[in-house]
Amino acid sequence: MIRVGGNGLLREFVEKNHVKFAESAKDWKDAIRMSCETLEADGTVEENYKEEIIACVEKYGPYIVIAPNIAMPHSQEGAHGVHKTEIAFMKLQKPVSFEPGNPEMDAQLFFTLASCNPDQHLDNMSRLSEMLCNEQVVEELAKAETMPDLLKIQEQYLD
Amino acid sequence: MAGQNLKFLVCCANGAGSSLMAQMALEKVLRKYGITAGKVHHCPLSEGKSSAAQYDVIVCAQNFANMFGDAEKKGVKVIPLKNVMSAPEIETKLKESGIID
Numbered sequence: 001m002i003r004v005g006g007n008g009l010l011r012e013f014v015e016k017n018h019v020k021f022a023e024s025a026k027d028w029k030d031a032i033r034m035s036c037e038t039l040e041a042d043g044t045v046e047e048n049y050k051e052e053i054i055a056c057v058e059k060y061g062p063y064i065v066i067a068p069n070i071a072m073p074h075s076q077e078g079a080h081g082v083h084k085t086e087i088a089f090m091k092l093q094k095p096v097s098f099e100p101g102n103p104e105m106d107a108q109l110f111f112t113l114a115s116c117n118p119d120q121h122l123d124n125m126s127r128l129s130e131m132l133c134n135e136q137v138v139e140e141l142a143k144a145e146t147m148p149d150l151l152k153i154q155e156q157y158l159d
Numbered sequence: 160m161a162g163q164n165l166k167f168l169v170c171c172a173n174g175a176g177s178s179l180m181a182q183m184a185l186e187k188v189l190r191k192y193g194i195t196a197g198k199v200h201h202c203p204l205s206e207g208k209s210s211a212a213q214y215d216v217i218v219c220a221q222n223f224a225n226m227f228g229d230a231e232k233k234g235v236k237v238i239p240l241k242n243v244m245s246a247p248e249i250e251t252k253l254k255e256s257g258i259i260d
Contacts, residue, residue, distance in 0.1 A: 060172040060204070061222050066180065067242040076173040076203065104241075113176060125179045129244050133184075 009087070009127045010154035014147045017042065018088035021145060025096045028062070029054050032073045035090040035110040044088075045114045046081030053112075062098035065105050069095065069142060070132060074113035077121060085120040087128060088112045091144060109141050131158065162189070162259045164197040168214040170223060174203030177243040181218050184246040191250070192259050211235055216258060218249065 013019050018038045025031035036050040052075040057064060066072045075082075090110035099105035111128055115121035131137055140153045167185060171178035178201040189196055202210070204223060211217055211230035217237045219227070224239035231237050238252045253259045 056172060063172050063177060063220050063222055066177050066220075067244055072176055074173065074176045077175040115175060121175065122179065125176075126183060129180045129183050132244055133246070 007127050007130055007158045008154070009124075009131050010089075010150045010158060013087070013089045014150055014154075016086065018086060019147055019150065020088070020090040022090065022092055024092055024094035028057070028096050028098045031071075031090075031092065031096045031107075031110065032057070032112075035071075035073050035088065035112040038088045038090075039086060039112060039114055044082070044084040044086045046083075048081045049075065049079065049114070052079055052081075057098075062105050065098050065107050067132065067138075068104060069107055070109045070111070070138070071098070071107035072111050072113060072128075074115070077115045077118060079115075082114045082116050085115045085117040085124065087114075087124050089150070091141065109138070134158075161257065162192060162194040162196075162253070164195065165215040165258065166198040166213070167196055167200070167216045167218060168207055168211060169199065169201040170204055170207035170211075170217060170219040170227075171201075171243070172204055172223070174201060174206065177220055178202065181220075181240060181243040181249070184244055184249050185218055187246045188250045188253065188259070191246075194259065216253075 020038055032053050033050045039045045053073045056075050064071050064073050092108050095106040095108040097106050137157050169178045169182040182201045211227050212233050217227050220243055221239035224237055227237045236256050242248055
């Protein structure tokens with residue numbers, strides 16, 4: 001997909017305050033709840049959404065770990081209690097395990113999806129996929145600790 | 160040339176997250192090889208399990224691969240992915256299974 005002006009996803013996370021840095025999570029459920037906080041804060045999703053995501057993972061397994069160290073919590077498109085189409089970022093200093101004994105299912109970087117508009121969601125997913133296919137960006141995100149760090153990564157790799 | 164006109168189904172739990180990512184990666188690989196697919200469709204597992212036999216190739220996250228055993232018996236190729244965003248992984252696995260050359 002061609003976009004003029006680059007892929008502004010990280011800047012968008014910062015501008016919308018869809019960013020959370022935390023030390024650790026008690027377990028994967030806790031991590032999912034934490035990853036939804038910034039989306040709840042501005043009314044993108046309601047409080048039921050995080051429990052729906054947890055129910056999906058309980059039903060289908062840890063499929064939301066889409067690549068090593070990366071989780072993409074989401075339920076279905078047009079899920080109940082979702083009012084905007086957004087992505088929120090969360091980084092845990094200490095990775096959380098989604099499958100005991102399988103370190104391949106540990107995750108530190110969370111990109112939590114909310115979708116009620118298919119076109120916008122497709123655009124978001126295309127930008128997210130493009131960003132996460134850049135291994136340097138993923139490495140830098142794993143080191144980031146503040147919003148200014150995200151903006152630096154944005155400027156260096158994505159603008 | 161291998162791969163032309165094949166029907167691809169990309170599946171994930173909800174049909175809105177990883178299946179979209181895998182579809183974008185798959186389309187990148189198909190473009191690279193100049194392959195025009197007969198169809199590329201993404202959907203949730205609930206739909207995929209019943210429609211799988213109508214496709215030539217199923218692409219899904221590795222933890223869902225075992226759900227397509229019936230389709231596999233009918234000759235559908237199943238491509239399980241470790242990293243659903245990885246075009247290189249899809250490319251390698253499509254080659255290994257002889258879908259592209």
